[in-house]
Amino acid sequence: MAKKIDEILSESVGLSEETKSQIVGLWESRLTEAREEVAAVLREEFARKFEHDKGVLVESMDRFLTDKVRVELEEFAEDKKKLVAERVAYKGKVLEHTKMLNTFITEAVAKEMKEFYAEKKAMKENFGKLENFLLKQLAEEIREFRADKKSLVEQKVKMVTEGKQKLQETKAQFIKRAAQIIESNIEKTLRSEIGQFKEDIRVARENDFGRKIFESVAAEFMTSYLNEGTELKKMQKVLEAKNAQLATLNESVKKSKGLMEGLDTKLKATQDLVERQKVMGELLAPLSKDKKAVMKELLESVNTKNLQGAYNKYLPSVLNEAAVRKPESAKTQLTEATLSAKTGDRVKVTQEEESSDSSELKHILSLAGIRK
Secondary structure (H helix, E strand, O other): HHHHHHHHHHOOOOOOOOHHHHHHHHHHHHHHHHHHHHHHHHHHHHHHHHHHHHHHHHHHHHHHHHHHHHHHHHHHHHHHHHHHHHHHHHHHHHHHHHHHHHHHHHHHHHHHHHHHHHHHHHHHHHHHHHHHHHHHHHHHHHHHHHHHHHHHHHHHHHHHHHHHHHHHEEEEEHHHHHHHHHHHHHHHHHHHHHHHHHHHHHHHHHHHHHHHHHHHHHHHOHHHOOOOOHHHHHHHHHHHHHHHHHHHHHHHHHHHHHHHHHHHHHHHHHHHHHHHHHHHHHOOOOOOOHHHHHHHHHHOOHHHHHHHHHHHHHHHHHHHHHHHHHHHHHHHHHHHHHHHHHOOHHHHHHHHHHHHHHHHHHHHHHHHHHOO
């Protein structure tokens, strides 16, 4: 439009530029006003149309939503009624099922408890039977163990008794054979010693003769110029003598210490031996001689502290063994031992044992050809 106005003005003749510019300005201002008026009218019309469309749309949406909400509420109410009915039916069925379940559980528990009590009763009876069986077996085992223990002690006593007899026989044979061997050895030794003694006498005579010759030569040499009687030699001899005396004293001190230690050891051993002999004497005093020998052999390897217990353990078997072998003599010996125990004649019994031991030792020495 502006281009057409410019073409029209350019074709017009007799219009100045100022006029053309005024016309163009007026035209543009009028055109702007017209545009504004048209825009205002259009704006108003569009606003009115918008308000109308808005009202129609709101009314339509309100009607649509109302219809849909009513339908949904009706469906919700129907669903709620159905839900309530289903809940009521479910509660009824749950109650019925709960009663059935409680009845089933009660019956099952009652049945299980009956079975449990029955099994418990049966188990109690079985335990009672087992306990009785074990007690019987244990009693039999204990009886067998006591019988085995008693037979073992009796067998040990029997073995010691028989061993003692065998030992006495072997001892007698050994003494007899040893006496013969020692007699022959002593005869050979005496023969060789007498021959050696004769040889020693001959050598001693020769040495005596040589010593006399040496003494006469030494006496003559002491008076000569080169003698050994100078002061220096005398001092040297004195010093050697002192050294020898000192060495002898040291050796004596060492021997004394060793002797003291040996004496202490022997003293302790002697004290232990005396205590053991005292206890053994008190325990063996009421017994006869053969029983005493058997009991002494049995107690040989027992500690001094355990002598009383071992004595009480072996005493019945020793008495029974003696009664089986010599019932009458055992009875008499027990009576004598009882009498000696009552009268307190223990010193006499000990003296008899010592005299028998000393006589046996003298016999062995005489057979060996040794005399005190």
